[in-house]
Amino acid sequence: MISIALYNLKGGVGKTATSVNLSYLAALDGYKALLWDLDPQGSASFYYNIQPKVKSGTQKLFSEQLDLDDLIMATGYDNIDIIPADLTARNLELIMEEMRTSRKRFKTILSSLANDYDFVFIDCPPGFSVLSENIFTASDIILMPTIPTTLSVRTYELVKEYFEEKSLDLRKLMCCFTMVDIRKNMHIDTMEQLIKDKRFFSNYIPYLSDVEKMGIYQAPIAVFAPSSYAAKCYRDLWEEIKEGVVG
Numbered sequence: 566m567i568s569i570a571l572y573n574l575k576g577g578v579g580k581t582a583t584s585v586n587l588s589y590l591a592a593l594d595g596y597k598a599l600l601w602d603l604d605p606q607g608s609a610s611f612y613y614n615i616q617p618k619v620k621s622g623t624q625k626l627f628s629e630q631l632d633l634d635d636l637i638m639a640t641g642y643d644n645i646d647i648i649p650a651d652l653t654a655r656n657l658e659l660i661m662e663e664m665r666t667s668r669k670r671f672k673t674i675l676s677s678l679a680n681d682y683d684f685v686f687i688d689c690p691p692g693f694s695v696l697s698e699n700i701f702t703a704s705d706i707i708l709m710p711t712i713p714t715t716l717s718v719r720t721y722e723l724v725k726e727y728f729e730e731k732s733l734d735l736r737k738l739m740c741c742f743t744m745v746d747i748r749k750n751m752h753i754d755t756m757e758q759l760i761k762d763k764r765f766f767s768n769y770i771p772y773l774s775d776v777e778k779m780g781i782y783q784a785p786i787a788v789f790a791p792s793s794y795a796a797k798c799y800r801d802l803w804e805e806i807k808e809g810v811v812g
């Protein structure tokens with residue numbers, strides 16, 4: 566099993582769009598995939614048109630009152646399940662602070678998925694927190710969607726500093742460009758600058774209205790616009806990621 570956490574310190578950079586589309590493409594490839602929506606806003610669950618069936622599920626999972634099996638739901642598509650978000654994910658920080666075993670809890674839960682899934686995608690909330698540290702430690706890959714602007718360069722540096730400060734494995738940190746507008750010189754210049762770091766995939770996701778339409782269709786792009794350019798861009802990115810992680 567390979568776990569890929571979609572993370573960025575910043576919000577609104579395409580974490581959810583990327584996690585929804587990549588998880589669907591993994592499933593299309595025949596992999597058993599799970600999308601774990603850990604952002605209390607629940608956008609990934611919304612895109613898969615799924616509401617949680619258990620009340621306060623996230624809180625109960627972390628406080629060991631429930632097992633993962635109680636929370637995993639079918640999406641209606643082959644090979645892809647989801648753990649929907651619920652508002653108690655907002656309290657995860659508190660729950661984790663209170664529980665002494667908390668730091669290992671996330672890793673334990675994640676490991677328990679290894680028999681059932683080939684890929685687990687985690688849609689993370691933004692920011693640095695006890696939760697994000699747990700996710701960084703437990704996940705195989707931290708994939709950071711990045712809009713190529715000056716501010717993103719700074720954010721990228723902050724995330725790398727955080728990894729160093731917490732002695733986390735920087736080799737796990739990988740990035741992809743999102744919402745790219747190649748008519749903007751700033752985007753091109755920033756991409757040229759960042760790509761030197763070898764942490765960025767060469768395939769990127771341009772700014773495309775089909776990505777925004779996911780909210781209307783409540784489905785991954787490959788479902789409602791399989792022959793669109795947006796679908797192709799996500800496929801190309803997924804192929805490159807796959808090559809990097811499974812060879």
Ligand SMILES: Nc1ncnc2c1ncn2[C@@H]1O[C@H](COP(=O)(O)OP(=O)(O)O)[C@@H](O)[C@H]1O
Nearest residue numbers: 576577578579580581582744771772773776777
């Ligand atoms: N490549 C893209 N092109 C156009 N709009 C996008 C693209 N990626 C994301 N969006 C839109 O930008 C907003 C933020 O994206 P989202 O994936 O929710 O970011 P995050 O999860 O990082 O907060 C959403 O409204 C989404 O539809």
Ligand SMILES: [Mg+2]
Nearest residue numbers: 580581604608
């Ligand atoms: Mg999101």
